[in-house]
């Protein structure tokens with residue numbers, strides 16, 4: 029069968045990214061041909077600046093070399109410009125006469141540098157800054173000439189000026205506005221930026237309009253003349269006065285254009301066979317000049333080209349970062365503000381730090397950061413999500429890491445770190461290695477960096493640092509991942525929320541059903557989605573959905589924790605941290621009988637037996653005669669207790685028996701992530717209830733409940749939920765909270781992140797204020813946990829289950 | 839139903855190890871042999887594969903991983919290893935040794 033023909037015009041970042049996304053979705057659907065006016069494969073245009081600055085070489089910035097096209101069966105016509113689209117006969121015609129038919133056409137012609145209509149702009153020695161040819165011409169000019177003038181003090185102009193300076197030229201930047209980057213920065217930040225660029229030897233002429241470029245005796249440009257008569261000598265003039273969407277081809281073909289090729293939310297032009305993406309496009313009246321939105325567009329266009337037809341592009345919020353090594357500037361949104369906005373400002377002139385957040389109705393609507401951009405990703409996320417910042421206002425300025433992550437020496441400012449700094453403490457990855465991978469492999473997102481370097485792929489505590497390194501290396505092209513719109517994994521387009529909803533609304537009861545119904549792209553999913561699906565099925569339809577042991581991580585399948593050498597650890601349950609001489613004796617006997625190398629008291633108030641061979645597990649369990657402590661599961665772990673009023677002279681409540689009662693109530697509870705509780709008998713809080721998923725503190729008049737604390741990677745203090753008079757009420761609220769989390773949490777989301785996502789108010793409403801809801805949640809939890817069978821006992825008693833633990837000898 | 843795999847150089851012979859039914863679908867069993875531990879996997883469509891039970895990364899027991907399609911995700915750090923050839927999926931690099939294995943009359947035979 030003849031394949032449908034897709035032709036791409038414009039072999040640049042947006043177009044080729046769309047093809048890559050398309051190949052992921054429908055690798056065999058199209059016969060693909062690409063035309064590119066430039067004689068190269070697809071390269072990373074934003075890294076032209078480091079090339080100009082001498083920090084990188086051209087081969088390093090290739091994203092798709094010629095092999096890539098060949099390996100994917102794509103015909104590439106590099107160096108051929110399309111002159112005409114014949115929409116009636118559905119073909120494109122290149123400047124050398126090459127013709128190609130299409131069934132679908134994708135336009136990604138980018139933009140053209142804007143050349144103001146000043147006399148002399150065609151003189152030799154006058155350049156724009158857009159592509160490899162321009163960059164090479166600048167590098168060449170820097171070798172032969174001395175004085176450069178850059179017209180335009182925006183992002184591009186400054187990066188050009190910085191590069192030329194580093195190549196040894198004397199550089200003056202002429203700018204029309206009164207301060208640099210006036211479209212991204214306010215005056216204060218711009219002045220600070222100017223001062224640090226001046227310190228590097230750049231000169232500036234602000235508020236100046238260029239009148240003409242003057243020709244020298246050699247025929248080459250020799251000076252730039254201003255409106256006010258001032259004339260400055262120049263052997264090289266770089267015009268960086270803005271860009272215009274490149275729409276000539278589309279316009280000539282009669283496609284509707286208005287400051288860009290007009291497209292709808294599916295990136296379709298007015299001709300339904302023709303799609304357009306990238307800087308050449310006007311979407312809802314906006315043409316973008318940064319990479320991040322183009323990638324989003326590419327994803328949506330690919331989705332439609334693949335005939336999936338479900339994605340929509342609704343515009344992008346963009347942010348800017350200047351890529352001048354050693355200078356940190358960030359800007360996003362409305363940074364000037366208006367009558368209805370207010371500002372939070374931190375300005376440390378000596379320290380070279382300036383931060384301004386523009387707030388409207390308790391939401392961040394704009395930000396300018398200079399000198400310390402460590403929290404740019406966080407502010408940008410808060411801004412895009414429209415998050416209410418009322419609660420965190422007082423420490424907003426001090427950044428997300430105000431309460432620090434552990435494991436990387438509390439450092440939070442990536443730009444200032446040396447290459448040898450160990451960013452990821454779990455995998456031993458240094459800053460230099462991350463930067464190198466980002467540049468050489470053309471990485472744009474956190475996921476990509478994780479895959480290629482392993483940095484932040486384990487405990488995740490260095491995620492913020494890695495994001496910053498990414499942002500400062502690729503500038504605004506950094507693609508922020510947005511958990512809310514991110515698919516569960518590569519096997520599906522659906523988000524966690526959508527998967528949960530489908531399982532609930534369509535009563536899906538098995539993994540196979542769920543995958544079939546939601547049109548999973550892979551036959552059996554993967555190690556990311558299967559455990560998530562299994563949890564969603566079981567938590568939505570308890571006693572009805574089928575559990576699939578093969579979709580559980582080995583720890584849950586073997587009911588023990590796998591160790592680095594492939595042996596396992598066993599943690600028997602000790603309700604509320606209490607044990608008996610008899611239990612201790614049995615533990616001692618087991619440890620001797622099975623020659624268990626390590627016996628340790630855990631941080632969860634119980635005993636861990638480490639280094640057990642898998643084949644010995646059933647025997648160990650049988651001899652222990654104690655139930656599983658689930659130290660391995662996405663489930664209830666421990667309820668820590670202090671001695672409480674049973675013994676303590678300060679105790680106000682019986683915390684031990686409360687802890688045991690809670691642990692027994694919750695026994696066997698599976699959850700999106702692990703769940704830990706603690707009960708203290710008085711506010712001295714010896715059980716550390718302030719950093720638990722649920723912390724219960726006894727006071728003279730009753731029980732205080734705290735939720736969503738976390739003592740792990742990033743210490744998070746639990747938030748006060750409510751105070752209750754009786755033990756029964758406290759247990760009911762605890763159960764209701766955990767059931768809400770079970771029903772709404774996303775797989776691998778701890779309570780702290782769940783509550784951050786949905787807001788404490790919503791939780792309070794459901795489990796404290798609305799009594800009926802509280803009772804219903806409580807009842808649903810008890811129903812789900814009814815008849816729970818200890819997994820260790822099952823493994824001991826049932827031969828079919830025991831097989832998992834038996835090796836075969838040959 | 840034979841799955842052809844790399845030929846062994848030593849004098850290996852086919853040995854019956856268990857019934858196909860005794861390996862769960864998308865699961866595995868461990869075979870202890872003179873050549874070390876061997877993980878025998880069964881795919882959703884009842885094909886069988888055998889690999890040296892040692893991840894090329896840091897020696898994790900692949901038999902304990904999650905199996906999907908023609909891959910297993912190592913339980914220790916999540917590398918994905920191809921069941922057919924033992925190669926790690928890009929961008930990771932490494933390889934573990936495959937063994938010949940087949941199903942005859944509902945019995946799994948391994949060449950060791």
Ligand code: SRM
Nearest residue numbers: 589590597630631632633634659665738739740741742778
């Ligand atoms: C055994 C124990 C250390 C000890 O000897 O004390 C332990 C051992 C492990 N912890 Fe832990 N944690 C142990 C108490 C804790 C505590 C303290 C506590 O529970 O009071 C914390 C901080 C409290 C918290 O979770 O909020 C803790 C925070 C973590 C984290 C970070 C979780 C987070 O959301 O930040 C991980 C990683 C994860 O779960 O993804 C982790 C993961 C692990 C794993 C399971 C790593 C793994 O995936 O293999 C370790 C298993 C070792 C093994 O093979 O047995 N462990 N871990 C403790 C068992 C307690 C128990 O009796 O069940």
Ligand SMILES: Cc1cc2nc3c(=O)[nH]c(=O)nc-3n(C[C@H](O)[C@H](O)[C@H](O)COP(=O)(O)OP(=O)(O)OC[C@H]3O[C@@H](n4cnc5c(N)ncnc54)[C@H](O)[C@@H]3O)c2cc1C
Nearest residue numbers: 038040041042065073074110138306307318319503504505
């Ligand atoms: C020096 C520099 C630094 C930058 N820094 C950043 C940054 O830090 N962050 C950021 O987000 N963005 C940055 N950008 C902007 C970013 O590079 C662009 O947003 C992005 O490249 C646009 O992608 P595109 O595919 O739409 O256009 P392009 O990448 O320009 O690709 C369009 C391609 O189409 C070709 N073409 C045009 N017409 C035809 C035709 N008729 N026939 C055949 N081929 C044709 C062109 O030759 C070109 O190769 C920078 C740009 C430059 C120049």
Ligand code: SF4
Nearest residue numbers: 454487630631740741
């Ligand atoms: S027990 Fe916990 S803190 Fe210790 S090494 Fe393992 S995961 Fe890290």
Ligand code: FES
Nearest residue numbers: 893896898912915
């Ligand atoms: S040992 Fe297998 S992934 Fe590390």
